[in-house]
Amino acid sequence: MSRPLRKDYRTADFEQLSRMIKEHPLMRDPGAEQQHLLKLRTPEYRTKCVMRASLDDIALGINLYKLQLDKPMSPTLEEPNYLKEPAASARSAHSSRPPATPFIKVLLRKSPIVVLFERRSMTALADTEEGRQVMEDNRKYDELLSGMDKTRRTVDADTQTMTALMKSRLVNTERLTTAQMGSYVSNFEMYDTYTDLEKSTTSVEVQGEKKMEITTYHVGGVDQFVAINSLPGFRLALMLTMRILASNVFEPQQRRYRNMAPPDPLAEDVKFKYRLGLLWRLSPPSSNPKVHQAVSDMSFCPSNGDIMAVAYGVYSHGKVSQLPRSGWVYVWNIKNPVNPERRYHYQVPVVTVEFSPTQPQLLAIGLHNGGVEVRDISGQDLPPLAVSQRSSSPHFEPVTAIKWIYFEGDVGCRNPHITPFLATSQAGAVTKYRLINSPNMLGLEQQRLQRAEGELEGIPIERQPPAASLLANRHPQCLEIVLDPVQADIYYVLTDEGTLYKCSTNYPLQHLELRQVHDGPAACMEFSPWSPRMYLTCGSDWCIRIWLAGILLPIVTLQHHLSPVHCARWSRTHSTILVSLSRSTVDIWDLRNSTMKPVSSTVIDANIFYTTFKFTHCGRSLAVGNEAGNLLMMSLEDMPFPPHFQYKQLKRAIFKALSMQPDLRKQVKSVGYFGYPGGKKQTRA
Numbered sequence: 187m188s189r190p191l192r193k194d195y196r197t198a199d200f201e202q203l204s205r206m207i208k209e210h211p212l213m214r215d216p217g218a219e220q221q222h223l224l225k226l227r228t229p230e231y232r233t234k235c236v237m238r239a240s241l242d243d244i245a246l247g248i249n250l251y252k253l254q255l256d257k258p259m260s261p262t263l264e265e266p267n268y269l270k271e272p273a274a275s276a277r278s279a280h281s282s283r284p285p286a287t288p289f290i291k292v293l294l295r296k297s298p299i300v301v302l303f304e305r306r307s308m309t310a311l312a313d314t315e316e317g318r319q320v321m322e323d324n325r326k327y328d329e330l331l332s333g334m335d336k337t338r339r340t341v342d343a344d345t346q347t348m349t350a351l352m353k354s355r356l357v358n359t360e361r362l363t364t365a366q367m368g369s370y371v372s373n374f375e376m377y378d379t380y381t382d383l384e385k386s387t388t389s390v391e392v393q394g395e396k397k398m399e400i401t402t403y404h405v406g407g408v409d410q411f412v413a414i415n416s417l418p419g420f421r422l423a424l425m426l427t428m429r430i431l432a433s434n435v436f437e438p439q440q441r442r443y444r445n446m447a448p449p450d451p452l453a454e455d456v457k458f459k460y461r462l463g464l465l466w467r468l469s470p471p472s473s474n475p476k477v478h479q480a481v482s483d484m485s486f487c488p489s490n491g492d493i494m495a496v497a498y499g500v501y502s503h504g505k506v507s508q509l510p511r512s513g514w515v516y517v518w519n520i521k522n523p524v525n526p527e528r529r530y531h532y533q534v535p536v537v538t539v540e541f542s543p544t545q546p547q548l549l550a551i552g553l554h555n556g557g558v559e560v561r562d563i564s565g566q567d568l569p570p571l572a573v574s575q576r577s578s579s580p581h582f583e584p585v586t587a588i589k590w591i592y593f594e595g596d597v598g599c600r601n602p603h604i605t606p607f608l609a610t611s612q613a614g615a616v617t618k619y620r621l622i623n624s625p626n627m628l629g630l631e632q633q634r635l636q637r638a639e640g641e642l643e644g645i646p647i648e649r650q651p652p653a654a655s656l657l658a659n660r661h662p663q664c665l666e667i668v669l670d671p672v673q674a675d676i677y678y679v680l681t682d683e684g685t686l687y688k689c690s691t692n693y694p695l696q697h698l699e700l701r702q703v704h705d706g707p708a709a710c711m712e713f714s715p716w717s718p719r720m721y722l723t724c725g726s727d728w729c730i731r732i733w734l735a736g737i738l739l740p741i742v743t744l745q746h747h748l749s750p751v752h753c754a755r756w757s758r759t760h761s762t763i764l765v766s767l768s769r770s771t772v773d774i775w776d777l778r779n780s781t782m783k784p785v786s787s788t789v790i791d792a793n794i795f796y797t798t799f800k801f802t803h804c805g806r807s808l809a810v811g812n813e814a815g816n817l818l819m820m821s822l823e824d825m826p827f828p829p830h831f832q833y834k835q836l837k838r839a840i841f842k843a844l845s846m847q848p849d850l851r852k853q854v855k856s857v858g859y860f861g862y863p864g865g866k867k868q869t870r871a
Contacts, residue, residue, distance in 0.1 A: 460822075485539045553585060606618050701738075710724050
């Protein structure tokens with residue numbers, strides 16, 4: 187039962203508590219250090235009753251106070267009058283109240299840090315002299331604590347910093363130590379040193395116009411410049427240095443190639459001129475204009491659009507009296523438009539090149555003598571990864587086109603991610619090559635095309651029967667191969683007869699369909715990026731024809747110049763725009779405006795014939811090659827803004843072009859939807 191607290195009783199308790207606090211060891215007279223700290227306190231802080239104690243001391247004092255309040259009085263002593271129990275009513279009134287507890291205000295302040303022991307963490311690389319010393323010290327430390335009574339309790343645990351490490355400690359350079367040393371060299375000693383060296387001066391042509399003399403010295407009969415140039419580290423540093431120097435000259439063009447400043451759709455003075463601007467010109471392998479080094483083919487790296495491979499060989503045989511005995515493959519980077527970063531020389535002209543879509547560092551090369559090579563361009567001066575052999579590919583005609591395919595269930599390959607590829611030749615054969623665990627590729631004949639006879643589907647032509655059946659003329663020349671954008675096993679082959687063969691890798695030695703697309707050699711074919719059923723073809727009959735699957739006749743025919751069309755491709759940014767290449771002009775067609783003539787024609791070098799061209803990955807630039815070996819990187823300027831609904835714009839332009847042909851318009855309408863599912867653009871190259 188609790189007893190009521192009175193004022194006099196509480197006063198006695200507080201006096202007792204005050205005596206205990208004063209007698210506490212913490213309340214002794216301060217020493218010299220504590221007196222110095224008292225001087226630093228503020229006057230307001232000095233006037234307060236302050237006791238330096240820890241949290242444990244405060245909690246202990248409060249508990250002791252509670253115990254003293256709850257301790258009963260001795261029964262032998264007589265209680266004073268003011269401690270006698272009051273009446274029952276008063277006791278019942280105070281029984282519901284809890285005993286009062288004194289209020290203590292605790293003020294926490296930061297105490298000075300006392301360092302008892304500190305040992306900084308130190309790490310060192312294991313393969314350095316410092317690291318070996320640290321390992322030796324750790325071993326000695328373990329030996330000293332190896333006894334039973336000297337064992338130190340340790341726990342091994344893995345830790346990781348919360349913040350991300352921005353750089354490795356390997357990039358930290360060592361401290362440089364310098365020392366002063368004196369030496370004396372007279373003019374006679376320097377003269378004798380350079381006299382012992384063999385001096386040689388070589389005249390080097392710079393960009394085919396200027397000549398620069400380079401003086402080198404031989405030590406022991408070895409040219410030091412040649413020895414240094416053969417080092418991989420020096421060649422890598424030289425390549426990076428040339429990139430930096432080239433950026434000083436071609437920085438605006440490189441920014442345009444990367445589309446860092448796209449056209450503003452809110453500009454006030456917007457004009458659609460469909461103009462082509464020259465960014466830079468890649469020089470040919472040889473500065474001699476009499477050397478045949480035409481740009482025969484090119485290919486952009488699928489994973490890096492800045493890298494492209496260019497094949498130099500023979501394109502037109504009209505001016506070639508004798509086949510040249512040299513060919514080149516250059517790998518260019520837009521970071522250095524002056525010098526190629528990879529050079530491969532061959533004894534025969536190079537016809538075609540193609541990058542692998544799954545392994546971008548692999549480059550397939552087709553030669554004029556029927557040989558095929560695969561190279562790895564990731565390293566300098568690497569030998570060919572694999573070459574074809576005559577036992578599996580006994581063709582001596584030029585390899586005209588190469589396409590990497592995806593073939594499920596392909597076993598025996600060195601790498602499961604390396605897919606086989608198809609190669610066409612002028613012998614009328616389609617050969618499938620596959621990389622195996624051998625320096626030679628395995629070649630299997632996929633198709634052997636025969637000359638077309640009779641009347642075919644497509645455009646009507648008068649086919650003259652052959653006067654005599656010759657063994658050398660039984661097979662047509664394959665000029666181009668194109669993969670189907672949807673079905674992985676379907677591919678198309680164009681021939682010099684103007685025919686289009688539809689074939690499948692699942693059905694070798696036979697074709698599925700045959701169609702007459704041109705009255706002459708068919709040079710190029712490409713599917714629309716917005717329709718897997720619409721494609722264009724161009725050939726030597728001066729025409730560009732647009733076809734739709736399911737319709738036997740071309741739906742649109744474009745013709746302007748009286749010259750063969752070497753190449754034609756769809757735009758990557760506009761569904762109704764396509765670009766064609768004739769012998770001397772680069773034409774831009776827009777199906778929305780007109781199908782009678784191109785919206786613009788560009789001539790760069792009027793005296794040099796063009797050979798081929800390809801769009802970049804973004805579609806706002808294109809590379810054009812000519813017979814002189816120059817590669818012109820051109821940008822599309824003042825182009826219309828891409829429509830939001832590309833397929834609808836293409837369909838509207840096709841129906842507009844067929845407004846005067848009601849029968850053909852009805853056939854196209856009966857085809858229905860001919861775009862990709864969901865109206866998306868084609869993503870596979």
